[in-house]
Amino acid sequence: SKPRILVTRHIFPEITDYLAQHFALESNPEDVLWSQAELAQRLADKDGVFITGSHRIDTALLAACPRLKIAANMAVGYNNFDVDAMTAAGVQGTNTPDVLTETTADFGFALLMATARRMTESEHYLRAGLWNSWRYDMFAGAEVHGSTLGILGMGRIGQGIARRGAHGFGMQVIYHNRSRLAPELEAECKARYVSKDELLAQADHLVLVLPYSAESHHAIGAAELARMKPTATLVNIARGGIVDDAALAQALKEGRIAAAGLDVFEGEPAVHPGLLERSNVVLTPHIASATVPTRLAMARLAADNLVAFFDGRGALTPVNTPNQ
Ligand code: GLV
Ligand code: GLV
Numbered sequence: 001s002k003p004r005i006l007v008t009r010h011i012f013p014e015i016t017d018y019l020a021q022h023f024a025l026e027s028n029p030e031d032v033l034w035s036q037a038e039l040a041q042r043l044a045d046k047d048g049v050f051i052t053g054s055h056r057i058d059t060a061l062l063a064a065c066p067r068l069k070i071a072a073n074m075a076v077g078y079n080n081f082d083v084d085a086m087t088a089a090g091v092q093g094t095n096t097p098d099v100l101t102e103t104t105a106d107f108g109f110a111l112l113m114a115t116a117r118r119m120t121e122s123e124h125y126l127r128a129g130l131w132n133s134w135r136y137d138m139f140a141g142a143e144v145h146g147s148t149l150g151i152l153g154m155g156r157i158g159q160g161i162a163r164r165g166a167h168g169f170g171m172q173v174i175y176h177n178r179s180r181l182a183p184e185l186e187a188e189c190k191a192r193y194v195s196k197d198e199l200l201a202q203a204d205h206l207v208l209v210l211p212y213s214a215e216s217h218h219a220i221g222a223a224e225l226a227r228m229k230p231t232a233t234l235v236n237i238a239r240g241g242i243v244d245d246a247a248l249a250q251a252l253k254e255g256r257i258a259a260a261g262l263d264v265f266e267g268e269p270a271v272h273p274g275l276l277e278r279s280n281v282v283l284t285p286h287i288a289s290a291t292v293p294t295r296l297a298m299a300r301l302a303a304d305n306l307v308a309f310f311d312g313r314g315a316l317t318p319v320n321t322p323n324q
């Protein structure tokens with residue numbers, strides 16, 4: 001009989017149809033946001049799950065779902081997985097790398113520009129009917145072209161942002177990462193490797209694109225913000241928790257950096273009230289990969305991971321090697 005698969009959120013109907021050709025499918029067309037306990041109940045008799053960042057695979061869930069063999073995440077980041085627990089329980093995890101790289105880099109650059117050039121703040125002013133004349137410094141922001149672009153986390157998305165900055169906007173690109181890029185990649189991105197301290201001190205615009213882990217938790221906190229230029233902008237398209245949002249709200253309030261552009265938040269969908277209060281913060285609801293073609297490609301890749309796995313071909317984009 002066909003493997004039993006649960007799809008945790010409503011997704012593209014063509015992807016559910018595709019999955020239904022291969023599996024006995026339980027889906028969620030009403031898009032109810034199940035609790036973890038409800039998820040565990042529904043998963044108890046399933047062999048695999050198509051999952052999103054809305055839910056976690058953790059020890060409690062694994063204990064309740066002994067049949068589970070694979071969790072296919074529709075995201076490149078998988079901090080919603082307890083990977084060690086999954087590996088120990090013999091559960092394959094997969095993610096969606098590559099298909100979202102350029103789209104997410106586009107958004108990182110858009111957020112950088114919107115933040116530096118004060119686009120949402122000025123739009124609110126216009127819509128509020130406050131625009132009554134020219135003023136020499138009205139919404140004068142920070143320069144983008146020719147400035148120094150700092151990138152923390154130089155994976156595929158970071159490299160995409162570096163190429164946009166270097167080739168499209170004549171920026172000096174500096175980066176910090178756990179490991180240095182190969183020389184030919186550094187040359188292609190026109191990116192110079194620096195220490196984290198130098199990155200903080202020299203960047204006019206600092207973009208965060210590193211994966212979330214215990215190690216990257218609060219990689220940007222009060223001490224790091226204090227090292228940045230008072231004119232600098234900070235952009236986070238990585239994960240909530242990489243920035244200490246309370247410390248960021250305080251730094252913005254005290255004018256210790258100029259502005260921030262944030263697509264991800266600690267404890268999202270809740271947003272720190274100190275960030276909501278500030279006009280020099282551009283806020284978006286975790287949409288960096290959200291174009292129709294890219295979201296479709298992500299869903300297709302997550303589905304193909306399930307199909308390949310149960311065909312015995314092995315997962316296409318695994319994040320672990322589960323114990324047998
Ligand atoms: C989105 O945040 C992703 O990890 O794909
Ligand atoms: C992370 O996986 C990235 O693509 O940057």
